[in-house]
Amino acid sequence: MIKLNDMGFDQRFQSHASELRLEGRNIARISAVDRGSYLIRNLSKDIPAELAGKFSFQVESSIDLPCVGDWVTVQYYNNDTVAIIHEVFPRKTFLRRKSAGEKVDFQMISANIDVAFIVQSCHFDFNMRRMDRYLVMAADGGVEPIVVLTKTDLIGPEELKEKLAAIKSSTMTGRILALSNITGTGFAEFQQVLVSGKTYCLLGSSGVGKTTLLNRLIGQEAFDTRAVSGTGEGIHTTTRRQLIVLNQGSMVIDTPGMRELGLLGVSEGVNQGFEDIVQLSLNCRYPNCGHSQEPGCAVQAAVTSGALTKYRYSSYMKLKDESNYHELSYLDKRKKDKAFGRFIKSAKKQMKTRNGQRKNQ
Secondary structure, three states: OOOHHHHHOOHHHHHHOOOOOOOOEEEEEEEEEEOEEEEEEEEOEEEEEEOOHHHHHHHOOOOOOOOOOOEEEEEEOOOOOOEEEEOOOOOOOOEEEEOOOOOOOOEEEEEEEEEEEEEOOOOOOOHHHHHHHHHHHEEEEEEEOEEEEEEEEHHHHHHHHHHHHHHHHOOOOOOOEEEOOOOOOOOHHHHOOOOOOEEEEOOOOOOHHHHEEEEEEEEOOOOOOOOOOOOOOOOOOOOOOEEEEEOOEEEEEOOOOOOOOOOOOOOOHHHHHHHHHHHHHHHOOOOOOOOOOOOHHHHHHHHHHOOOOHHHHHHHHHHHHHHHHHHHHHHHHHHHHHHHHHHHHHHHHHHHHHHHHHHHO
16 A cells, blocks of 8 residues: 655655644645646545645745645545645755746745756757756755756767767766667666655756656656657647656656746855865955956966866856846845735734724714
């Protein structure tokens, strides 16, 4: 019989269970999120769910809302055919990005992930800078990253060798898998990574082969796939984030392709992803060195000597500046939101006072 720990409910979550209000409630996991609608998975099936009114009222930020992979407390109704979500367990790990467009806010991708598979095609989609962004996202949320290069059948052995060497020398991950969904090359090695009770997430642009890979893991064409366009640009197939339990007991979260991958509040993730540059900066003349034109900059000296590649330096500076810029905008937005909230509370209090005075007249 399936138990909660078979679905990833480990000792860490068990220790938090006593802190949450569980009287008359059950524990379940968010298995899908689609435009504000939720599916939860319990020990037997998936059930539609919605947020409790009190929970919705208390939410201060989008990051407080449940996302795929979250553990939650729920109550069942209508003969266990629908559920109400009351609380979210503290997250072990997470994946998030800046919301698409001009809005400066977080968008949660998934939570409680053990490994993030960063999927890139060897053909049109191969993009080192985008890969760096995914790697920083994983580092920021405490998730182990593994780069997966797909469609190896579309390039020759020498070109594949060059791409693997470029990733090893210029990025921050120690593990890389190369495979072809067409020939099956590398698929056995990929399967060996999957461990029962662990949760994995597929990240990457549209058309890189995430859904095809998932279908191969399941052993049937369970999800629709479409070929990429003539320009190499992926066509969306996956439309929502969802958790799938494989026959051997591991869980995989499939995600829609992301056209934008803005970073927000990932300063720590950048530092973790570029530890070599952080170590170099300890030898800079000034402790607050910006690593641009300051005299005695050890990072710039490493670039000049060739000890640090110009690509890696440029990627670090761009991601660091972008994260800092968006973080300042986000903090400013939160201050304004809190100020507006205080204004509304004050206005309601004043209105209540006036109404009371009128009744007493």
